[in-house]
Amino acid sequence: MKQQSSSASGEAGEANSPRSTFRRIVGFVARHPAGLAQSLLALLLAIIVLQNVEPTSVDVLFWSFAAFPKLVLILVSMLVGAIAWELLRRWIRR
Numbered sequence: 001m002k003q004q005s006s007s008a009s010g011e012a013g014e015a016n017s018p019r020s021t022f023r024r025i026v027g028f029v030a031r032h033p034a035g036l037a038q039s040l041l042a043l044l045l046a047i048i049v050l051q052n053v054e055p056t057s058v059d060v061l062f063w064s065f066a067a068f069p070k071l072v073l074i075l076v077s078m079l080v081g082a083i084a085w086e087l088l089r090r091w092i093r094r
Contacts, residue, residue: 048074 029036052070059065 049071052074054070055067056070056073057064057066058068058073
């Protein structure tokens with residue numbers, strides 16, 4: 001009976017080992033590659049948000065927009081670019 005309890009404690013110790021943790025992480029990544037990509041993109045987005053919170057002014061011809069956070073400017077320009085891309089793609093397919 002003592003052998004069973006020692007092997008059970010050995011398994012419990014192995015389950016918390018760094019090698020076992022690494023295997024679980026690798027297994028998760030192999031089963032869910034999109035989840036890994038989403039996690040990395042979320043981390044990248046958080047970094048971008050934290051680095052671009054200070055206000056900035058934008059001058060376009062005779063218009064002047066002041067005190068916009070850089071993040072808003074980045075997101076608006078990405079949205080305009082995505083809309084332009086989609087319209088161009090639809091126009092080419094006609």
